[in-house]
Amino acid sequence: MKAAVLREVGKPLAIEEVSISNPGPREVLIRTVAAGVCHSDLHFIEGAYPHPLPAVLGHESAGIVEKVGADVRTVKPGDAVITCLSAFCGHCRHCVGGRISLCDGEETRRKADAPPRLTQDGGAMHQFLNLSSFAEMMLVHENACVAIRPDMPLDRAALIGCGVMTGVGSVMRTSNVRPGETVAVIGCGGVGLAAINGAAIVGAGRIIAIDMSPAKEGLAKHFGATDFICAANTDPVLAVQELTKGGVDHSFEAVGLKKTAEQAFMMIGRGGVANIIGMIPIGQTVEVPGFMFLGERRLQGSLMGSNRFPIDMPRLVDFYLAGKLKLDDLISRRIGLAQVNEAFTEMKRGEIARSVIMFDA
Ligand SMILES: NC(=O)c1ccc[n+]([C@@H]2O[C@H](COP(=O)([O-])OP(=O)(O)OC[C@H]3O[C@@H](n4cnc5c(N)ncnc54)[C@H](O)[C@@H]3O)[C@@H](O)[C@H]2O)c1
Ligand SMILES: [Zn+2]
Ligand SMILES: [Zn+2]
Structure with a gap:
């Protein structure tokens, strides 16, 4: 064969x-x-x-x-x-x-x-x-x-x-998003778009999509995003904090970079959960400010949804x-x-x- x-x-x-x-x-x-x-x-x-x-x-x-x-x-x-x-x-x-x-x-x-x-x-x-x-x-x-x-x-x-199970599963199973909660998804490839679609299916409130490529805006909105942030010209952490008045309930990193994983954590509010889906290269570490755990923020992995x-x-x-x-x-x-x-x-x-x-x- x-x-x-x-x-x-x-x-x-x-x-x-x-x-x-x-x-x-x-x-x-x-x-x-x-x-x-x-x-x-x-x-x-x-x-x-x-x-x-x-x-x-x-x-x-x-x-x-x-x-x-x-x-x-x-x-x-x-x-x-x-x-x-x-x-x-x-x-x-x-x-x-x-x-x-x-x-x-x-x-x-x-x-x-x-x-x-x-x-x-x-x-x-x-x-x-x-x-x-x-x-x-x-x-x-x-x-x-x-x-x-x-x-x-x-x-x-x-x-x-893979991609759809991973994206939808991260929303429905790993992070258990509830109707009305706010969601941010970093990376609108196959996995991120599926996470956006999953968030729309479970009835999330605001669904903020983030990508470097402006070409992804139309796609992300078609899959259910309510907002789009182009990370090439806007700081996504500040933008999400502002749009949600203090951070989202759930964020999903679907890129696989140290930087975007750290952004995923920085854009959740008190009691929020950051889900890392992307494969961060072996040897790299993810660093977040320790005091933020006092707000019961969580940082967790999501494997195959x-x-x-x-x-x-x-x-x-x-x-x-x-x-x-x-x-x-x-x-x-x-x-x-x-x-x-x-x-x-x-x-x-x-x-x-x-x-x-x-x-x-
Ligand atoms: N945890 C798991 O079980 C699992 C399963 C499948 C895929 N993955 C991983 O998920 C990640 C995404 O996979 P995919 O197939 O959707 O990839 P993809 O290449 O189709 O999409 C990645 C998207 O991220 C965007 N992007 C790149 N840099 C960015 C940045 N700095 N900020 C915002 N957006 C940025 C790209 O423009 C692209 O739209 C990969 O790391 C992949 O290995 C993990
Ligand atoms: Zn895969
Ligand atoms: Zn077993």
Whole structure:
């Protein structure tokens, strides 16, 4: 099968032939239909986060089940599925405690001495974030995908696989935004726009979107923002403090920079919560004034929207089909696998929402 391979940090992905194994007892072989291009892939390409190489990247996808292992119970051949990198074991303290997205159980991966899921000319090819979606087929653990209703278009379903689950989940699950509360979202890419959309769905009051690119204003407002601040020419902290007379109840950082993480904290009011979604490069620290904790302000991480994806993703599909989740407008362009590097170039310009790779293209 064809797959986009990262061989060396800082180099473009190469489209290569890669072999995929047969499903083990609890594994599912999926024909990839669509894969979104998320900024997290770019962090690994640029080396801000390490990964063993060579690796097939991609982690935001939807497809059709081709084949399942003997013990698989939740999906069957022919099912439409969304994948999720939050593969969960089901019985560790995080899973049993209801926080499956924090599971770090090893058993959803193949053992080190077992044949790898992906190979090339007999050598190992590393699987990325339990998925490796930039490939015509994926071989994943049963607990890394969920079946969805067959009337859901799979290009839009793919976006739910990471960016939309992450953004909407950060609002609904991590920070538990209540109707009428105020929200600020820094970064209006795929993740930030989904957070804005999630805030609108839960009935947040003022929803303030912030981006460096003025091109994002129209998009952000379309997704539900009530206000837009262009951070290229306005101090977003001062602007948010002024608009809300003292700071928002919830802020969401969806960029991945020290500076924007610190801004996220500085723009919440007393009793507010700053949620850091962006992947801040390893080695960097985030600094905030200590006295501000006296106002019961909180600074917390949000991983994959604190999802319980087997129930959350089908609900997000229902939201889309009911017209509440604006996935049509999240797709800026549909491309073939061979154009994957162009999608990263576009992403760096900060003007588009999401590129989606279509595998029949
Ligand atoms: N925590 C998680 O589980 C999780 C999941 C998915 C993605 N992420 C991370 O979330 C971040 C956003 O991902 P994405 O795919 O939406 O990225 P993206 O590249 O599509 O969007 C980022 C946006 O931030 C804007 N931006 C850049 N610098 C800014 C600044 N100083 N102030 C305001 N806006 C600025 C850009 O113009 C762009 O619109 C990335 O760091 C990604 O790795 C985290
Ligand atoms: Zn992602
Ligand atoms: Zn677990």
